[in-house]
Amino acid sequence: MALSRPASDDIFRYRYQHGTNLGSIFVLERWLSGSMYVDGINGDSELDAVNANLNTYGPDATRSKWEAHWNNALSNDDLTWLVNTAHCNMIRLPIGWFTLGPSYCGGSAFDGAPAQVYVNAWAAVRNIVQRCHDAGIGVLIDLHALPGGANSEIHSGTSSGTASLWGNSFNLNLATSCLVFIANEANTMPGVVGLQFCNEAETGAAGKGMFDWYGSTCWQVNQVNKNLPVYISDSWDLRTALPFLKNMNPTNSGALNPMIIDTHRYYTFSDFDKSQSPQQIIASIPNELNELDGQDGNVFNGGAACVLVGEYSCVLDPVIWSKTTPDQFNALKQQFGTVQSQRWQSRSGGSSFWTFKMDWMDGGDWGFKQQTNDGNITAPAAMTLAAADINNRAANANSAAQGLHDAALNAHVNYWNGAAPGQHFEHFRYDSGWWNGWTDAQTFFTARVSGHVPGGNGGDKIGFVDLWVRKRMLETNNEQSSTGFGWEWEQGFRKGLADYYGAVGI
DSSP: OOOOOOHHHHHHHOOOOOEEETTSSSSSOOTTOGGGOOOOOOSSSSSHHHHHHHHHHHHHHHHHHHHHHTTTTTTTTHHHHHHHTTTTOOEEEEEEEEGOOGGGGGTTTTTTGGGGGGHHHHHHHHHHHHHHHHHHHEEEEEEEEEEOOSSSSGSSSOOSSSOOOTOHHHHHHHHHHHHHHHHGGGGTTTTTTEEEEEEOTTTTTTTEEEHHHHHHHHHHHHHSSSOOOEEOTTTTTTTHHHHHHHHHOOOOEEEEEEEEEEEEESSSSHHHHSOOOHHHHHHHHGGGGGGGGTTSSHHHHOOOOOOOEEOOOOOOHHHHHTTOGGGGGGHHHHHHHHHHHHHHHHSSSSEOOOOOOHOOOGGGOOOOHHHHHSSSOOGGGGOOOHHHHHHHHHHHHHHHHHHHHHHHHHHHHHHHHSSSTTTOOOOHHHHHHHHHHHHHHHHHHHTTTSSSSSSSSOOOOBBBHHHHHHHHHHHTTTTTTSSSHHHHHHHHHHHHHHHHHHHHTO
């Protein structure tokens, strides 16, 4: 079956995501945005800030202050820097249930006067998404703060100190209603790369019905938007979340929305972290995400497994730094950032640094801007290429395509003739799969410079490969329910991708 060209939304959603969080804009944290708080108040959460401002300045001034904070979150100069200097193609945008406005605050901690501050919040979200899209940046909408709290931290919107989402039917139903609303809105919001159900579900949430809620909410989201990728928190346990993920990403036509795990990697908070030297932490990072080993790369026989490193930083605790000498700090910081960049790019579908904006720009070791300008965090090489270079590489690759295809197909056929002589195969599936993979790789690589998607310079690779393979497998009728040889198509597709990337040198 002939495949249609990947749409603009496909490229935004399935390419490797190199990005940053836009934290403390719609979900405040005092350590990042102290200027939004009133001096002398207790509490560091969004609700604490809103109530203190309402009590001190009144509703009109508070709403104006909040709206200015949202509307000034990303200037045109910020977008230019993100595109041209950071080579960023994605922003993870944390929001709260209260961001959706008063109708979603009833019965929750934001009911009453606080809710009125947010009458124009969702319009501000839509505006940011549109401006990012026009600049070539996709937005992952992250329902970071959920009613009751998916964890006990203040980034859940309140200072309750509890994770009261789990096991509370009112909070869970309200959270689901919020996600269904956002998914429906995303039908008219080009550039939304996904919808995250919750941020940093507390450790142990799997035992409190987390996966059941993910599944039922995904079904409801699917009723209003069947194509939007959904992201789930791994509850700090990637290994346990992977079987659920693969079960939600099967190779049959009854599957729901493509699902991706959001996993976070920090190396500064735990006692174990603090027992390590910087050199020991740096040496451990090439082994990160090894939970994926044996879980991805074979969609036909096991479903799709993809992860996003949704938060990471270049921060190490002073106790960790004390285990080395100050003259080594700069070199070790660069190694720390570089090894993270390399690992996320080689083993995940994307990553987003915490964070881009704070009162104390350029943000130090927490700052995407500072770490990028210092050369510690780097984009994939393909994203830095000029248009002329991309076009030249693509032309050279096309000249080599037939030869590479023939070599791959012959090697495949000869292998199976030797390994299983006389047995029936459907090598035509490998043949067509190779061309499907090659063509899709080329479309993603040249999409910006051809004007197929916004963004100008830079080339993209497919990042969430398993999910893209699954999507194309279904579209070509090579799924599990076919004659049993869809694995040949998948192997051909993956070889076509690899051959294309080798041909263009990325």
